Amino acid sequence: MSKRIVARANLLVFGVLLAILALVGVVTWERLNATREAREWSQHSYRVLAAMKDLGIALRDAETGQRGYIITGKDDYLAPYDSARDRLGVLQGELLKLTADNPVQQDRLRALAPIIQHKLEELAQTVQLRRDVGVEAARRLVNTDAGRGFMKEAEATLAAMLGEEEARLARRLGENDARAAWVRWTTLGGSLLAILTLLWAARLLNQAWSRSYLTEAEQRTQALRLRTTLDSLSQGVAVFAPDRTLTNWNACFLVLLDLPKAMVRPGASYAAFSEHTAEAGGPALETWDQVRHGSNAPREATVYERTRADGHHLEIRRTTMPDGGFVLTISDMTKRAQAEGVLREAQKMQAIGQLTGGIAHDFNNLLQVILGNLEFVRAKLDGDGKLQSRIERAAWAAQRGATLTGQLLAFARKQPLAPAAIDLAATMPDLVPLLRRTLGEHIEVRYVESAGLWPAMADPAQLESAVLNLALNARDAMPGGGRLTIEIGNKVLDDAYARDHAEVAAGDYTMLAVSDTGHGMTPDVVRRVFEPFFTTKPDGKGTGLGLAMVFGFVKQSGGHVKIYSEPGEGTTVKIYLPRAVGALVAIGQRSAPPVDLPRGSATVLVVEDEAAVREIACAILSDLGYRVLEAADGEEALRVFGDNTAAIDLLLTDVILPGKVKGRDLSERIQALRPKVKVLFMSGYTENSIVHHGRLDDGVQLIGKPFKREQLARKVAETLGAEFAPVAEAGNVVALRPRPDA
Known part of the structure; x- marks a missing residue:
């Protein structure tokens, strides 16, 4: 079959196809116009039916309002009558317009108008008689049944009109369906015919030209496969011939080595690439001598690493081919290096967290015994200033130990947080005078x-502590004086920033920056500044936990912290806290604590496995006036509660208890038996029983160990406050007594 014959056959086939398509298109267009017209008439019938039904409803509403007024005599019942009377004229006019194409309906509407008018006059007379004469006169007029007759005539006329219009609607819908079916089958038949014609033409063309283009198609397919394979790789790939000249490459090869496009072309020598990367100070390739004297064994790879000036870490692999050439493969290992760094940091955090969690509970219990007894003794001593001074020093040392443990927990991100939406614009000005x-x-x-x-989502107390830590570090960096600047603002960390910082989630943040004009830090110090116990201060001047606590608090809050510093230029620490969306803003207000401690007469069940801690907690509560019951574990606490179910008002329990019944389980069982019992947890390390994702569960009250006598008194009073009323007693001491309805 010659090329000319194939061309004529193609022309004939496509001519016939175009003629069929034109015919189908013309017929379909005509049918679609007819269908659209039928649809419009159907919609017109629906509007007529709706207007007729509204007219009937308006008549009934008018009669209903009239009857209600006759019975009650109240003007409020005339509202349906007045509304329907106003709508009747509008609806009649609308029906006259809608039925202009139907003389029969027009005649019926003209006949219906006086009937409606008579009915309205009858209703108006009845209403007027009820208003002027009384209900009996109105009833006599109603009993004449004149209005009933008018109503029946109107309803009969409307029923006839509805029947007529529904019949017309049915005919129009039938015509519309018939036209739609005809168009559908016509379109389907024409489409099938066109598809068959196209298939026949494609078969003829494929048979005519398949052999002549088979070889060329195979070559194009192979070339396309090779190019697609190279371009789909996230690695840079370059293929060099045995004479060390470039034959193939992909786009990543240029990007990763930062090569100019004009330099990368077929036939370019490997030596030129090696010299260019060495001169540019970039990730230098092997020299020509290294390649020549290196391993030339087939499929044996030579691997080395380079770092670009922008910090990207590259792994370069040279693999020798059997013909003497080689393939150069370049991989960007930056993300893997970042991931390994994040993994190392996570492993370090996990190790510190396990160590901290292991010692925090026992250590805080010991500190609680020391601090509680010191507080208890100090409250009993009067007039001996030296003993008071020594007790205060010992209490300060115990509190210092508790602070160190809390800082370790903060760095390990295991401190219980109570995050809230904070308006920094309202809280920070109150903190500046304190600073x-x-x-x-x-x-x-x-x-x-x-x-x-924007409001920030964080724990207000921990945020204030973090700012104070940063300010104190800044003060130590400016021994001769200087300037501390606190700046707050909004910041959006985009996807590009998140890609460069693997631990950051892109989004909206509230930024708090603390800057000083101190002596600054070197890059080596900056890299280690957030590590616990790392400090540049002299011995005895710092624990190295201040910045570690800030770092742990920010990370546990879902934020990000960044430090910028140069020797002699000062330091800036930027804290990015997540933006609070859809939460009520808490505005912190500083208030001086009252002098007197709240006391009470409620009954408290104290559950603590450490006898010394339990003893001092019971002693403090008893000294404050509370009736105290105690238990050493969960099982014993349930037995004590069973014997005193009606008397116990508050459960003060350690979170971590020996045995099967833990602190959270104990509280749930007791509150299931008596929901009015309040629960206050105490712990030096909360694990995951009442803290999840670093945050206290909703509604949970917690006091951390070691606590002071004053802290315990106020926390117990706060927990009992919902059901206990404050009562003034002698000496201006506030007591808590049960409400009568509690």
Whole structure:
């Protein structure tokens, strides 16, 4: 079959196909117009039916309002009558317009108009008689049945009109369905015919040209497969011939080695690439001598690593081919290096967390015994200033130990947080005067605030502690005086920033920056500044836990912390806290605590496995006036509660208890038996029983060990406050007594 014959056959086939398609298109267009017209008439019938039904409803509403007024005599019942009377004229006019194409319906509407008018007059007369004369006169007029007759005539006329219009609607819908079916079958038949014609033409063309283009198609397919394979790789690949000239490459090869496009072309020598990367100070390739004297065994790879000036870490692999050439493969290992760094950090955090969790509970129990007894004894001593001074020093040392344990827990991200939406624009100005008094007159404190600040989601107390830690570190970096600047603003960390910082999630953040003009830090110090116990201060001047606590708190809050510092130029620490969306903003207010401790007469069940801790907690509560019951574990606590179910008002329990019944289980069982019992947990390490994802569960009250006498008194009073009323007693001491309805 010659090329000319194939061309003529193709022309004939496509001519016939176009003619069929044109015919189908013309017929389909005509049918679609007819269908659209039928649909419009159907919609017109629906509007007529709706207007007729509204007219009937309006008549009935008018009669209903009239009857209600006759019976009650109240003007409120005339509202349906007045509304229907106003709508009747509008509906009649609308029906006259809608039925302009139907003379029969027009005649019926003209006949219906006086009937409706008579009915309205009858209703108006009845209403007027009820208003002027009384209900009996109105009833006599109603009993004449004149209005009933008018109503029956109107309803009969409307029923006839509805029947007529429904019949017309049925005919129109039938015609519409018939037209739609005809168009559907016509379109389907034409489409099938067109498809068959196309298939026949494609078969003829395929048979005519398949052999002549088979070889060329195979070559194009192979070339396309090779190019697609190379371009789909996330690695840079370059193939060099035995004479060390470039034959194939992909786009990543240029990007990863930062090569100019003009340099990468077929026939370019490997030596040129090696010299270019060495001169540019980039990730230098092997030299020509290294390649020539290196391993040339087939399929044996030479692997080495290089780092680009922008910090990207590259792994370069040279694999020798059997013909003497080689393949150069370049992999960007930056993300893997970042992931390994994050993994190492996570493993370090896990190890510190396990160590901290292992010692925090027992250590805090010991500190609780020491601090509780010291507080108890100090409250009993009067007039001996030396003993009071020594007790205060011992209490300070115990509290210092508790602070160190809390900082370790903060770094390990195991402290219980109570996050809330914080308005930093309202809380930070209250903190600035405290910083000025704390840092001293030689430090100038500046505060910079941005307009439209977003609320931040964090624990307010931990945030304040973090700012104080940063401010104290800044003070130590400026021994001769300087300037401390606190800046708050909004910040969006985009996907590009998140890609460069594997631990960051892209999104909206509230930024708090603390900057100083101190001596600054070297890059080596900056890399280690958040490690626990790392400090550049002299011995005895710092624990190295302040910045570690800030780091752990920010990470546990779902935020990000970044430090910028140069020797002699000062330091800036930026804290990015997640933006609070859809939460109520808590505005912190500082208030001086009252002098007197709240006391009470409620009954408290104390559950603590450490006898010394239990003893001092019971002693403090008893001294405050509470009736105290105690238990050493969960099983014993359930037995004590069973014997005193009606008397117990508060459960004070350790989170971690020996045996099968833990602190959370004990609280749930007791509250299931008596829901009014309040629960206050105490612990030095909470694990996951009442803290999940670093946050206290909703509604959970917790006091951390070691606690002071004052802290326990206020926390117990706060927990009991919902059902216990404050009562003033002698000496201005506030007591808590049960409400009568509690």
